[in-house]
Amino acid sequence: MTMGLNASTRNIVAPQRTFHHGADLDAFNQRFRDAKPSEIMRFTIEEAENPVVFTNFRPLAVAFLHLVTRAKPDVPVIWVDHGYNTPETYRHIERLIKQLDLNLYTYSPKMSAAHYNAVYGGIPKLDTPEHDFFSRTVKLEPFNRAMQELQPDVWLNGIRHDQNAHRKNLDVFTRGNHGTVRVAPMFHLKEIDVEEYVYENDLPDNDVYFDPTKGEEHRECGLLLQK
Template sequence: MGPNANTQSIVAPERAFHHGADLEALNDRFKGALPSEIMRYTLERAENPVVFTNFRPLAVAFLHLVTRIKPDIPVVWVDHGYNTPETYRHIDRVIKELDLNLVTYAPKMSAAHYDAVYNGIPAFDTPEHDFFSRTVKLEPFNRAMQELKPDVWLNGIRHDQNTHRGNLDVFTQGSHGTVRVAPMFHLRKVDVEKYVHENGLPDNDIYFDPTKGEEHRECGIFLQKK
């Protein structure tokens, strides 16, 4: 009998999350599922998941949900330098209360530097504002993706936030070869407000995103394809 006669080949399991995954089937499977069910399924199968947050109003609900299941998950924050003082104080409080494993990325040009050279935040829907968004948000976001190399990008977007997001779903293809997972996608704003209240979570509504301004706009992160 040869030395390999009783040896069985071992086949590594297929990755659950990749750009070839059947996301349509996953969306059908989890239609109507609780956010916690979606979160747990994802975290049990993801190889290198990360969370991206901007600490906007009600974002604490998503951070609370994910860290209850995986307390040490990297929470990536792009600090563009233009947050309100109230938002920065809120961020410090949430980091402490939820014991976040925070990973901060900042633009290569500080807000003070940008303002001095380019005279502050440019008008929306101009080439100058596109350059501003790339400088303060998209470049550090892409750098985070390239360095952390996640397979799953967890986020707290909902279908009712704007038209573009309403056309997405729980599981979608993200940039940098990731799968974006939005466990709270089918919730309404009132549902998230209730979650924050019932769990006694701190929140802050004195918030400003210089790359989008109004709630219905996109800053560009969710528009990237690669």
């Protein structure tokens, strides 16, 4: 026998999530315009239902990883291992896994670097259709697969306004792909601020780094350009 719902039960409305594509991100950005990264991080972790971190372990990325794992030690950390990292980067990652106790989720392309090099002749020239295909194959596809599997509402990242022209026009809270809200707690910092954070917290850094999908420091690899 099915029991009917009384009026008070029928009128219950599920609480509205803080982070969704209809959220007033302009209000969030205004509210946290002068906030410390730790304050932004604390608010985000408290309000997010399923946050994830994306990192490539580039120079100074350790500062962001330290900041976020202090707020939420078990936050899923997505890393796309495209297979072209330097030996120093791989050793750096192993150190940080142990030191920060990272909850690391590693995603790799469906085609290994050796396979790609053998079939396509290595990393293509920048700003060519071949390089676009390369970026989609070794970085964007694994990243999208990770987001589809983990289904986050918040994508935490370490981007800053001073890194390139595209990022200068973003903000702390922006709409990301896969229905996420991107949150960049360190967005308003400058490089020297992050360097000081690394020094003050005695964190190991990665100085020998290479991203084949960017090639040059000022270029975007494509993750932030996806809709």
